[in-house]
Amino acid sequence: MGFYFAQFLTGLASAASLFLVASGLSIIFGVTRIVNFAHGSFYMLGAYLAYTLVDAWQAGPFGFWGAVIIAAVAVGFIGAAIEFLLLRRIYHAPEMFQLVATFGVVLVIQDLTLMIWGAEDLVGPRAPGLDGAVEIFGELVPEYDLALIVLGPAVLGGLWLLFNRTRWGTLVRAATQDREMVGALGVNQSWLFTGVFFLGSLLAGLGGALQVPREAVSLLMDLNIIAEAFVVVVIGGMGSIPGAFLAAVLLGEMNAFGILIFPQITLVMMFLVMAVVLVVRPWGLLGKAEAAARPPSGAAEPPLRVAGGMMRWLAMGGLAVLLLLPFLTDEFTLVLLIDIMVFALFAASLHFIMGAGGMVSFGHAAYFGLGAYGAALLIKFLSMPMELTLILAPVIAGIGALAFGWFCVRLSGVYLAMLSMAFAQIAWSVVFQWYEVTGGDDGLLGIWPSEWASDKTVFYYLTIAVCGGGIWALRRILFAPFGYTLRAGRDSALRVDAIGIDLRRHQWFSFALAGMFAGIAGTIYVFSKGSVFPDEMSIPRSVDGLIMVLLGGVQTVAGPVVGAASLTLLEDFISRLDYWRMMLGAVVIAIVVAAPQGIAGAFLQLIPARWTGREETA
Amino acid sequence: MITRRGILAGLGLTVAATMWGTAGPSLAADTIKIGEINSYTRLPAFTIPYRNGWQLAVEEINAAGGVLGKPLQIISRDDAGKPGNAVKIAEELVSKDKVVMLAGTFFSHIGLAVTDFAKQRKVMFLASEPLSDAIVWAKGNDYTFRLRPSTSMQATMLAEQAAKLPAKRWATIAPNYKYGQDAVAAFKAALKARKPDVEFVEEQWPALFKIDAGATVRAIAAAKPDAIYNVTFGGDLAKFVREGSLRGLFKGREVVSLLTGEPEYLDPLKKEAPDGWIVTGYPWYAIDTPAHKKFVAAYQAKFDDYPRTGSIVGYNTMLAIAATIRKAGSTDRDKMIAAMKGISFDSPTGNVTFRSVDHQSTMGAYVGRTAVKDGKGVMVDWVYADGANYLPNEAETRKLRPAN
Amino acid sequence: MTNVSNPVLAVRGLSKSFGGVHAVADVNFFLDAGELLALIGPNGAGKTTCFNMLNGQLPPDAGSVKLQGRELVGMTPRQVWRLGVGRTFQITATFASMTVRENVQMALISHHKRIRALWRRTGDHYADEALALLDRVGMAEQAERACGVLAYGDLKRVELAVALANEPQLLLMDEPTAGMAPQERIDLMALTAGIVRERSISVLFTEHDMDVVFAHSDRVMVLNRGELVAEGSPAAVRADPLVQEIYLGAGSTFGSDEQPAATTTADAAAGGTHA
Structure with missing residues (x-):
């Protein structure tokens, strides 16, 4: 009995720190609708700052708690500054575009932290006065855990008072419900947003600072917490603080008791919980259905235009250059171009559902990985020739997308995105743990192309044919009724229904189709690398695709290709330098500010209309 | 106000300049x-x-x-x-x-x-x-x-020491990925070979760098092992050590720990470094x-x-x-x-x-026990374990390798 | 009540309540081929609820809706549309990122069950038919403009063309002239009346603008608090003292230019319910 009670307390203590971070994220999302990847970085900064301050002040409880509070406030200011200097410039960009900017911030903060604090993990002192353990029902429980258990609900209560007893809090709540209305009330929306960023970042910083007595402060803290924080926010219901608390407690306890029964489960527990919650409750535990669908912020996407004369010539010219390159350049350029074409097809497949369909996926790598693993397994276990796997592996990916998509298309917005991520993580954990079949994280090796295609030049042409063909096919489908129906559903679900179209079904098929094309990219990828690892279906791979699509321009058909090429080339070049992540982050931020429509979008605005066939009526 | 196009242009120049400046090894x-x-x-x-x-x-x-x-x-x-x-x-x-x-x-x-x-x-x-x-x-x-x-070499070095301990009931904790799995499997096999009557009563597999240390420590303690074999490292190790000492997990128990004597793992723990663990590592300060x-x-x-x-x-x-x-x-x-x-x-x-x-x-690798000296962790009583002694012989090795 | 041997639409005992409030109570009516029937009533009378039950967006608590003898209750809006029932919305619902012509083409493509075509360009599907429909509603010149940039009155015309795409026998038009300038209203209703007469389409529409109602409807029904309280020729309804009292009692006069309240608007836009 005592044992289970103590285990319960342990779960509560974990929940408390998770809640602090998640509540900040939830507040920021609720009001600004920004998917803030940098939230984990704020958490990490809070920990590093607190470590330094505690170290400097050492003595006494005041030193410790003072350090924690000052670190949290400092992080709040950093968050507000980022909102003020960066995000404020891009509120009118297409939906989700801001997440690219926060992605750039993550990269910059990672390297800045490395520069300032060094690579080694830092173990801070324990909290003065709370550095022991007390016996409860015969079990030792750390005092600091008890402090956290009190602190979590205390912060929840404080936030409740703030949101229900102050004018500012009321405005924040109103803005969470309906942003336009607050603007109409004559409230200065910009300062409201800055204030919300301050509070949200402060909470992240506080969460990080409070971890100093519990864990080593390290450079991995940002990425380790961010997915978990999003999961908590989504399970609780976006924008709901009590929901975040409930979700954090649920996850903390599931984990505390789950490892008693099935220790391996920790890898995937939270994603399983999220998938179940979202399937049963599409807006999380305490979330509310999103207000009636509004036209997305910013101007409506312009109609699709068939490429006109000049653009068509440019495309033909580009293809000709690609075809001639093996005669002009060295082998490595081909390797790089193969990578670019693979990612271009991957990004194009994501863009298909994201741009045309308005369905953002945070887990699109699942289908890339299913294609890659499908091909690898077909070769390993059935000794299938490469040619056959090129057809069958994408089908496997498509079937996977068909299965997961059935659930995903029942949701919308960030919930859809997070459910797709949950499925991707579940698939990832299966691949990661099923050593007998997938080789676990040691991956599958020796998946090289058939003899005739093993020459780099031949494989390069094969890639042009398959990936280029895939991109072209996706483009055709976008322009065909299938793609138009998808766009129609994004523009007006009501109208689509009123002209006899089963939108959900169509979105489902589109999801599967996009998964299949991602699978094609994955198949070519595995043959180009010779091996496949769970990394290929992990969150960073999904995020790469997302960044490529958004950076290229979600509202242009060429966007994903441009985005994939830009990001791959940039990373290839910049990663030769020291502190390259900071530079890459800075470049990404600069692009975001300079071209809120994405690179291809900005390009289209610069060139004459007749080039793009805007006059053509074909 | 800086214009958007200005930023882009400046950026392009910077990137180009950096690339010409540093990329491409000098062609000596x-x-x-x-x-x-x-x-x-x-x-x-x-x-x-x-x-x-x-x-x-x-x-x-x-x-x-x-x-x-x-x-x-x-x-x-x-x-x-x-x-x-x-x-x-x-x-x-x-x-x-x-x-x-x-x-x-x-x-x-x-x-x-x-x-x-x-x-x-x-x-x-x-x-x-x-x-x-x-x-x-x-x-x-x-x-x-x-x-x-x-x-497997380092796990075997530790198993050799572990076999000399009186402990019969063992618990293991390792990060949940191939390295952790291999390290546990190799240790178990090597220890069983040297001491067939040991039993492994608990296994914990926290996700890498995401250990829920409090819960994990309690789960191990609940199994009441005589000794613990640890493979966690980095941030996981710091949390594990902290929670473990707070909750008395290491009291009266031997801990055998892979790589923990390496400065990369031991030094960040400073004065909280574990005391008396049997580890592999690198006592650079003492090799004379x-x-x-x-x-x-x-x-x-x-x-x-x-x-x-x-x-x-x-x-x-x-x-x-x-x-x-x-x-x-x-x-x-x-x-x-x-x-x-x-x-x-x-x-x-x-x-x-x-x-x-x-x-x-x-x-x-160097095998010894950890100690805390002058507020930081060190290895004491260590010996150099020559890798040659922990590798299978030629005939066995051939069976492990695919025929080329 | 007009008794017709073979009505296009026959509604019997249609009822719906929300939390104990009768939004629509035991509504019965018929609609003849080629007839323009207006449904009027003060705000909150249940017009939109009634509409949403007719085309399957909202399941009725009781009653039957028969299209040429075929029961529509239990069908989805999609299925109802496939049987030849077109619908326009109080707030226009078009595809903003498509051209006017493409909007109509989408309806045609859906009508011909070609939405999953993967290869041939959308623009090459039923282009002539789309242009003909646009020509009929006076939008041919703007066929290549994006719907996202059109004036509101033009969007209403596009919706009309879209609604005609599946050769409907019946059009359900919820506030077809809401949000338009007075002259535009008259033009649009004249256009609609012309089209439905030449194609002998039946129309059921709700309307606030009594000038529009009395100028173009063949028959008028009055809904008040969910019940049908009057029905007859425009002249007869106009003269009905009960109707006058309802409108006066509601603080409103015939011909007033009142705008629907914000809540109703939002509900209609979402195709939702009166919560």
Whole structure:
């Protein structure tokens, strides 16, 4: 009995720190609708700052708690500054575009932290006065855990008072419900947003600072917490603080008791919980259905235009250059171009559902990985020739997308995105743990192309044919009724229904189709690398695709290709330098500010209309 | 107000300037080019000391006239912790930079990706840091060699010590990925072989760098083991140690812990470093052979920092490469491979031989107990465990490797 | 009540309540081929609820809706549309990122069950038919403009063309002239009346603008608090003292230019319910 009670307390203590971070994220999302990847970085900064301050002040409880509070406030200011200097410039960009900017911030903060604090993990002192353990029902429980258990609900209560007893809090709540209305009330929306960023970042910083007595402060803290924080926010219901608390407690306890029964489960527990919650409750535990669908912020996407004369010539010219390159350049350029074409097809497949369909996926790598693993397994276990796997592996990916998509298309917005991520993580954990079949994280090796295609030049042409063909096919489908129906559903679900179209079904098929094309990219990828690892279906791979699509321009058909090429080339070049992540982050931020429509979008605005066939009526 | 186009233009210039300025290794005509890949941004705490180590070695080798009269030139690249990147970089190093061989990698899966690449492209590869047994055994190939003592070697060193303890009931805790699984499996097998009456009563598998330490510690305590075998490291280890000591898990229990004596793992814990654990590691402060003292002095002079395990591995990597090229008398791939099989050279940590049967080096590790001295963790009562004694014999090894 | 031997639409005992409030109570009516029937009533009378039950967006608590003898209750809006019932919305619902012509083409493509065509360009599907429909509603010149940039009155015309795409027998038009300038209203209703007469389409529409109602409807029904309280020729309804009282009692006069309240608007836009 005592044992289970103590285990319960342990779960509560974990929940408390998770809640602090998640509540900040939830507040920021609720009001600004920004998917803030940098939230984990704020958490990490809070920990590093607190470590330094505690170290400097050492003595006494005041030193410790003072350090924690000052670190949290400092992080709040950093968050507000980022909102003020960066995000404020891009509120009118297409939906989700801001997440690219926060992605750039993550990269910059990672390297800045490395520069300032060094690579080694830092173990801070324990909290003065709370550095022991007390016996409860015969079990030792750390005092600091008890402090956290009190602190979590205390912060929840404080936030409740703030949101229900102050004018500012009321405005924040109103803005969470309906942003336009607050603007109409004559409230200065910009300062409201800055204030919300301050509070949200402060909470992240506080969460990080409070971890100093519990864990080593390290450079991995940002990425380790961010997915978990999003999961908590989504399970609780976006924008709901009590929901975040409930979700954090649920996850903390599931984990505390789950490892008693099935220790391996920790890898995937939270994603399983999220998938179940979202399937049963599409807006999380305490979330509310999103207000009636509004036209997305910013101007409506312009109609699709068939490429006109000049653009068509440019495309033909580009293809000709690609075809001639093996005669002009060295082998490595081909390797790089193969990578670019693979990612271009991957990004194009994501863009298909994201741009045309308005369905953002945070887990699109699942289908890339299913294609890659499908091909690898077909070769390993059935000794299938490469040619056959090129057809069958994408089908496997498509079937996977068909299965997961059935659930995903029942949701919308960030919930859809997070459910797709949950499925991707579940698939990832299966691949990661099923050593007998997938080789676990040691991956599958020796998946090289058939003899005739093993020459780099031949494989390069094969890639042009398959990936280029895939991109072209996706483009055709976008322009065909299938793609138009998808766009129609994004523009007006009501109208689509009123002209006899089963939108959900169509979105489902589109999801599967996009998964299949991602699978094609994955198949070519595995043959180009010779091996496949769970990394290929992990969150960073999904995020790469997302960044490529958004950076290229979600509202242009060429966007994903441009985005994939830009990001791959940039990373290839910049990663030769020291502190390259900071530079890459800075470049990404600069692009975001300079071209809120994405690179291809900005390009289209610069060139004459007749080039793009805007006059053509074909 | 800065215009958007202005920013873009400025940016383009900066990027272009940086690239012309630094990218592209200088084309010194007569150097021996070695391609080097590691996860410098993903795990800087481990890989930067490693880089320092090989840089020191290269400096010394070149100062002494290089190899075959030519200086070594290392083209070093960051794979950002992604195996796909590592293969792409390997392609570039081989086809564009024309390196004579590849070296490096830290993560086992990246090491394996490059191992397989080496086999496919018939390029020589010295896996310096990855620990996976598969690199030289299950996935071993004729082109790949490995320097650092592998997972099973180090686990066996610990099992040897563990067998001397009275403990019968064992619990294990390891990060939930292949390295953790292998380390537990190897330890169990080695301990059972030496002491058949032990039983393993609890296994915990926290996700890597995401340990829920309080809950995990309690789960282990609930099984009431006599001793614990730990494989967690980095941030997980710090949390595990903290929660474990707070909750009294280590009271009256022996803990045997893989790699925990390495400065990379032990030093961040400072005064909270565990006391009395049996560990493998690298007590650089206490190894008083002249060769090692010279290495430490040179390292401290150059970097104003003390060496970590990665440093000595990086240093020995370049010693091994230089010795190989000298013995081969050429940078021809086949001659280098032939030369490296069975090659012996002296390193600051003693003589190292690359076995010709599986291309594993006999570089060993130091086994001892941890202690806290002057507010930081150290290894005491340590001995050097020569890797040669913890590797299977030739006949057994052949069974572990695919026929080439 | 007009008794017709073979009505296009026959509604019997249609009822719906929300939380105990009768939004629509026992509504019965018929609609003849080629007839323009207006449904009027003060705000909150249940017009939109009634509409949403007719085309399957909202399941009725009781009652039957028969299209040429075929029961529509239980069908989805999609199925109802396939049987030849077109619908326009109080707030226009078009595809903003498509051209006017493409909007109509989408309806045609759906009508011909070609939405999953993967290869041939959308623009090449039923282009002539789309242009003919646009020509009929006076939008041919703007066929290549994006719907996202059109004036509101033009969007209403586009919706009309879209609604005609599946050769409907019945059009349900919820506030077809809401949000338009007075002259535009008259033009649009004249256009609609012309089209439905030439194609002998039946129309049921709700409307606030009594000028529009009395100028173009063949028959008028009055809904008040969910019940049908009057029904007959425009002249008869106009003269009905009960109707006058309802409108006066509701603080409103015939011909007033009142705008629907915000809540009703939002509900209609979402195709939702009166919560």
